[in-house]
Amino acid sequence: MHTWDPERYLTYADERGRPFVELLARVDAADPAVVVDLGCGPGNLTALLVERWTGAHVVGLDSSAEMIQKARATTPAVEFRVADLRDWVTGSDQADVLVSNATLQWVPGHLELLPDLVARVSPGGWLALQVPGNFDEPSHTIRAELAAQAPYAEHTAGVAVPGSHDPEAYLHALRGLGCEVDAWETTYLHVLDGEDPVFTWVSGTGARPTLQALPADLRVRFEEELKRRLRAAYPAHDGRVVLPFRRIFVVAQVG
Numbered sequence: 001m002h003t004w005d006p007e008r009y010l011t012y013a014d015e016r017g018r019p020f021v022e023l024l025a026r027v028d029a030a031d032p033a034v035v036v037d038l039g040c041g042p043g044n045l046t047a048l049l050v051e052r053w054t055g056a057h058v059v060g061l062d063s064s065a066e067m068i069q070k071a072r073a074t075t076p077a078v079e080f081r082v083a084d085l086r087d088w089v090t091g092s093d094q095a096d097v098l099v100s101n102a103t104l105q106w107v108p109g110h111l112e113l114l115p116d117l118v119a120r121v122s123p124g125g126w127l128a129l130q131v132p133g134n135f136d137e138p139s140h141t142i143r144a145e146l147a148a149q150a151p152y153a154e155h156t157a158g159v160a161v162p163g164s165h166d167p168e169a170y171l172h173a174l175r176g177l178g179c180e181v182d183a184w185e186t187t188y189l190h191v192l193d194g195e196d197p198v199f200t201w202v203s204g205t206g207a208r209p210t211l212q213a214l215p216a217d218l219r220v221r222f223e224e225e226l227k228r229r230l231r232a233a234y235p236a237h238d239g240r241v242v243l244p245f246r247r248i249f250v251v252a253q254v255g
Contacts, residue, residue, distance in 0.1 A: 002159075002160065002212040002213070003066055003212070004041075004066050004067050005066065005204065009041060009204045010044065012190070012192065012200075012201055015188070015192075017044065017045055018188065019102070019186070019188075020045045020101045023099070023129075023130045023249050023251065026182055026249070027097060027126045027128050029097050029125070029126050031053070031055060031056075032053055032056050032095075033055075033056060033057065034056060034057050035049050035058045035096065036061065036097070036098050036099070038061055038085045039062055039085060039100055039103025039106075040080065041062060041064075041067050042067050042074070043060055043070065043078060044071075044074065045101060046058065047075045049099065050077045056097075058078045058079070059078070059080075060075075061083040062082065064082075085103065085113075086107065088120075089113055095125065096122050096125040097125060098117060098120060100117070100130075102130060102132060102205075103131075105131045105163055106160060111169065115177055118174070123255065124254065125253070126252070126253055127174070128251045129170070130248065131165075131248050132162065132206075133246040133247060134247075137244065137246075138229075139202050139206070140202075142226065142229045142230060142233060143206070144161070146229070151218060152222055155218065156210050156213050156214065159210050160209040161210075162205075164248055167185050168183070170183055170248070171250065174250065178254070178255040180255070181252045182251045185247065186246070186249070187244055187245065189242050189245075190244075191242055191243075192241045192242075192243055193240055196227045197241050198233075198234045198241060198243055199223070199227045199230050202230075210222075
């Protein structure tokens with residue numbers, strides 16, 4: 001099992017946070033009593049839910065104890081819990097607004113979870129989700145190609161890898177559950193500074209399970225080769241690198 005590093009994840013916090021803000025802008029909830037953030041990470045974005053709905057009880061859930069520890073230390077106004085969303089959706093808790101930002105891509109077969117997610121939302125309430133849609137980009141394909149090669153493959157076989165669907169898949173699935181749905185996609189062009197910034201980005205998210213699966217000596221070799229290939233795929237211009245990043249957004253009001 002891999003673990004998450006809140007500090008590495010927060011390296012590009014502004015860039016990672018922008019989709020959350022734009023997702024939230026489409027949620028037309030006036031005065032929800034309970035707001036739940038599934039996959040809240042280090043809690044920096046969950047804090048925006050408190051600012052948006054000042055009278056709501058805000059709950060943040062994440063399966064990573066490291067992320068929850070960071071969240072509790074920085075955002076005391078939120079009730080944070082260590083929990084797997086797959087367990088939470090089978091419970092009886094209800095939310096007036098249920099947010100899942102950049103989380104469902106880590107849950108295999110997550111389209112099958114949509115009925116349970118909708119069932120956890122109060123009638124007339126809102127489900128808002130965002131997932132990356134960039135898994136055909138070099139930032140992911142290079143890691144996959146390298147991890148499949150010897151001597152890495154014997155260690156990386158079966159590690160967690162993220163995946164998602166096109167907006168239409170979420171739209172049709174949620175409409176079939178009786179929701180009014182707004183679905184769209186956006187490709188951001190993140191301009192990144194620093195040494196090997198694309199590696200820094202992916203090592204905090206999509207590549208992390210692969211890196212942690214490798215023994216220390218092989219990890220160093222893998223990282224150096226991954227950095228080299230990423231530099232070739234994302235060349236710097238005037239000392240900065242442009243990282244295109246497609247995101248899938250869905251906001252649904254439950255009937």
